[in-house]
Structure formats: C-alpha cells, structure tokens
Amino acid sequence: MAMREELIEREIEDIIGLRERREKDSELYKIANEVFDKTTKETLSYLHRRGKLKALFGVVSTGKEANVFAGVDAEGNRVAVKIYRTYTTEFRRIWEYLAADPRVGYLPKDMRKLVFVWTRREFKNLQRAIKYAVRAPEPLTFNNNVLVMEFIGDDAPAPRLKDVERELEVRDFEELYDFTIGVIERLWKRGDMVHGDLSEYNILLWDVPVVIDWSQATVRRNRMSVELLERDLRNVITYFSRKGVPVEDYNEKLRELLER
Numbered sequence: 553m554a555m556r557e558e559l560i561e562r563e564i565e566d567i568i569g570l571r572e573r574r575e576k577d578s579e580l581y582k583i584a585n586e587v588f589d590k591t592t593k594e595t596l597s598y599l600h601r602r603g604k605l606k607a608l609f610g611v612v613s614t615g616k617e618a619n620v621f622a623g624v625d626a627e628g629n630r631v632a633v634k635i636y637r638t639y640t641t642e643f644r645r646i647w648e649y650l651a652a653d654p655r656v657g658y659l660p661k662d663m664r665k666l667v668f669v670w671t672r673r674e675f676k677n678l679q680r681a682i683k684y685a686v687r688a689p690e691p692l693t694f695n696n697n698v699l700v701m702e703f704i705g706d707d708a709p710a711p712r713l714k715d716v717e718r719e720l721e722v723r724d725f726e727e728l729y730d731f732t733i734g735v736i737e738r739l740w741k742r743g744d745m746v747h748g749d750l751s752e753y754n755i756l757l758w759d760v761p762v763v764i765d766w767s768q769a770t771v772r773r774n775r776m777s778v779e780l781l782e783r784d785l786r787n788v789i790t791y792f793s794r795k796g797v798p799v800e801d802y803n804e805k806l807r808e809l810l811e812r
C-alpha cells in the first residue's frame with residue numbers, strides 16, 4: 553500500500569476508534585467498511601486533520617443516498633456527520649434537481665463530483681434557513697461528500713416527529729402544525745426558499761422542533777419551486793389533518809402564499 557494511503561487508513565481507524573475498541577463487529581465498523589470509499593476516507597481524514605472531526609462513535613441513520621453518524625469535533629462538541637454515497641442510484645434525480653437550481657452553475661458529468669455539489673448545496677441551504685429564523689442544525693463545515701453540522705440531541709439523537717407521534721395529543725399536533733406552516737411561510741415569503749421534503753420524517757423534536765434534511769431545498773427562482781411548495785404544503789396539511797388538527801384549506805393557503 554502506498555505511504556499516503558496507509559496514513560489515511562490509520563486516520564480512519566482513529567476516527568472510528570478501531571484500535572482502542574477493536575470492535576470489528578460494531579455497527580459503526582460495519583457501515584464504515586461498507587460505505588467509506590477512497591474519496592470518503594480522504595475527506596474524513598482531511599476533516600480530522602483540521603479538527604472538525606475527531607471521532608465518529610455511532611451510526612444514526614442509514615439511507616440510500618446518505619448515512620448520518622454521531623461524532624465529536626476536536627473541542628469535544630458533538631456533531632452530526634452526513635456522508636453522501638459517492639455512488640448513488642439517485643444520480644438522475646440529483647442531476648435534475650441541481651439543473652433546475654439557478655444558484656448552481658457548472659454541473660459536473662461525473663457522479664462523484666455531482667454529489668459534491670449536492671453536499672455543498674445542502675450546506676448553503678442550512679445557512680440560508682437559519683438566516684430566516686428557521687430552526688435547523690447549524691452547518692459547521694463541508695468537504696466533498698461530507699457535511700458536518702450541529703448534533704440535535706444529547707447522547708442519543710433527538711427523535712423524529714414520526715417516532716413519537718403515538719405519544720402525542722391533538723394539542724401537541726396543533727402546535728406542531730402551526731410551527732410547520734410557519735416554517736413554510738417564513739421560508740417562502742421572507743427567505744424566498746422552499747424545503748421540498750418537509751414531513752414528519754424530517755422534523756426532530758428537541759427543545760424546539762428542528763427541521764432537518766435540506767438537500768432538496770431550493771430558492772423561489774427555481775422553476776420547480778412552486779411544485780415543491782405545493783408538495784410540502786399538501787403533505788403537511790394531509791398529515792396534520794389525519795392527526796385531528798383543524799387544518800386550513802390547501803388551495804386557499806397556497807393562493808395566500810403565492811400572492812405577494
């Protein structure tokens with residue numbers, strides 16, 4: 553093995569705590585082994601050297617596009633690390649979404665590099681959402697296919713709305729409905745922005761509700777933005793209406809949002 557590659561392998565072992573723990577059967581080790589390709593390893597080692605990521609200690613979520621890990625930075629702060637797969641079957645969808653986004657200039661033909669653009673766009677979306685007072689994880693840094701952000705939770709990640717819905721009462725759903733509609737409105741009217749995948753799966757319940765998963769979010773000047781707004785609004789109204797919330801009329805609400 554080349555010298556540089558060996559160094560990177562060592563660093564990855566440090567990051568996943570392999571030498572201290574020797575838990576070759578841990579979930580973290582398994583997932584890391586399966587999804588950390590050469591690019592991901594190089595990227596993680598770069599973030600490690602810069603102190604942005606000291607260690608990963610758990611798998612939070614495995615998805616078809618990305619995996620999310622719990623980690624810690626050099627100062628001991630907990631971080632969430634979203635690592636996009638550089639090989640994805642979602643290439644076409646990602647390409648279409650990026651092609652419609654006026655903020656994205658050059659579109660690489662190579663899948664790996666396209667995923668880098670996708671990652672950077674999610675980082676920018678997080679910054680933009682926070683700027684318009686929407687509670688989202690604070691974006692800390694990104695590089696290639698890796699996004700590092702504030703960890704929402706304590707030892708364990710905060711639950712998603714979907715995970716706790718059975719424990720909630722109508723009153724809770726009413727509050728959450730107001731919150732979610734407020735997010736849609738603020739993003740659209742003040743931020744000229746739309747989330748595009750707003751659902752019970754992408755809202756974490758913490759001290760306040762936190763909106764995550766900003767990979768599909770885009771700006772209003774995107775030719776797909778109204779379609780995305782409609783989708784968010786419809787999903788949210790349908791979901792909360794099923795939970796017994798006296799929701800607003802979809803068409804009326806949409807009209808209200810679209811008029812300036």
Ligand SMILES: Nc1ncnc2c1ncn2[C@@H]1O[C@H](COP(=O)(O)OP(=O)(O)O)[C@@H](O)[C@H]1O
Pocket residue numbers: 612613614615616617618619620632634689701702703704705709710712753754764765766
């Ligand atoms: N900043 C975060 N803090 C804590 N948990 C997170 C954070 N970001 C994501 N997660 C967890 O990881 C899961 C997947 O992340 P998400 O961004 O929704 O990606 P996906 O595209 O796979 O849905 C979420 O449902 C949530 O449970």
Ligand SMILES: [Mg+2]
Pocket residue numbers: 753754765
């Ligand atoms: Mg999600």
